[in-house]
Amino acid sequence: MRVSISKSSIKGEVFAPPSKSYTHRAITLAALSKEAVIHRPLLSADTLATIHASRMFGASIDQKGDDLFIQGVNGKPRVPDDVIDAANSGTTLRFMMAIAALTDGITVLTGDASLRTRPNGPLLEVLNRLGVKAFSTRGNDKAPIVVKGGLGGAIVTIDGSISSQFISALLIACPLAQNSTTLSIVGELKSKPYVDVTLEMVELAGVKIHTDDNNGTGFIIPGKQKYNLKEYTIPGDFSSASYLLASAAMIEGSEVTVKNLFPSKQGDLVIIETLERMGADITWDRKAGKVTVRGGKPLKAITFDAGATPDLVPTVAVLASVAEGTSRIENAEHVRYKETDRLRALAIELPKLGVRLKEAKDSLTITGGELKGAAVHGWDDHRIVMALAMAGMVAGNTTIDTTESVSISYPDFFKDLSNLGAKIEETSEE
Ligand SMILES: O=C(O)C1=C[C@@H](OP(=O)(O)O)[C@@H](O)[C@H](O)C1
Ligand SMILES: C=C(OP(=O)(O)O)C(=O)O
Structure with a gap:
């Protein structure tokens, strides 16, 4: 799918997706427990993959309205x-892969063309040291992966x-192993x-998992434990909200409140502090779980x-790309191992919109300026598409392809933006 985006400002209130x-x-822990209900789960392509896999391991999962009712495998996938x-x-x-290590047989796991390019070496290596036979069919650490169960314990x-x-993955599976595991x-x-x-x-x-004092980089995981998740309500997603908050900050005349954003362990809540550091007008009412951004303040690098x-x-x-001065995004090499090599994708697409950008192995250096409309490629990657949509609302006259990929994490992304007043047209041709 392709969308075309005109210059837009956005206004209103929106609920952050789960x-x-x-x-x-x-879902994974409920599937390993006896019986649980999950309120307000994210139902997107990625989480449907986890529901599918959990069912394959024997869990039964029913959706009723905004809830998932899960009969789990009680520790025995x-x-x-x-x-x-x-x-x-x-x-x-x-x-x-780690749950497969708990079965008493063989599991084969695969994925789409993107997932089959992503590395799994360290996990394969540790599973093998924990008594499991786990390997890539192509011998390159990438899916398809074969796992023969038998998770023991070791240091x-x-x-x-x-x-x-x-x-x-290991922190989830090892508590159900026969012996304890020490993981550093x-x-x-x-x-x-x-x-x-x-x-x-x-x-x-x-x-119970014991964390050592070493900056949280060592774990002692006793074996033979049981999961007993009963009920859980999923909080709002700061990564998904980041596109809405950042869009509002970039565009004069915008004023957006994103709801369902309470303090959480999600690292991506630093988007709020990041927007503050850049000079945006942003307030977070932590008690009410509401973040409000008013656009129009000049952003700094x-x-x-x-x-x-x-x-x-x-x-x-x-x-x-729109901030005054030169910004550096650093310590980012791992961003290359995602659905796409995202540093590369950004380094190719943003210059099409007039952005001055330098790519290095683990960083991007970006000098802000005026954006101009262009036809850009979404790389079949939900986060690249959503970020380009933000830029498109500033530049105007922009088209993005492969936009159906937003279904991975934020299926209603374009609907929410349109409801906030963004001028977006979806067309079905490629
Ligand atoms: O555990 C998770 O839920 C995730 C971990 C991160 O991946 P990496 O740990 O591979 O960086 C993140 O990029 C991904 O979107 C979700
Ligand atoms: C990298 C992501 O997810 P995953 O690693 O689960 O594919 C993501 O959502 O950006």
């Missing part, structure tokens, strides 16, 4: 009848510099807040460390 990361975890297709979702693939180290999802992270842990979200959810589901919050990079890159 968090993708919390939804993945709530069964061997799937078929290959598990994790579609476009890295979180699903990594979590389900292991894992590389934290590629994806925190490997660590989250080597190399810089990227995307750490996502590990904190995992720990929060795992503990809420009744499982910043340095943005993407280590903990890779998903904000497309949003911040577009903000930098």
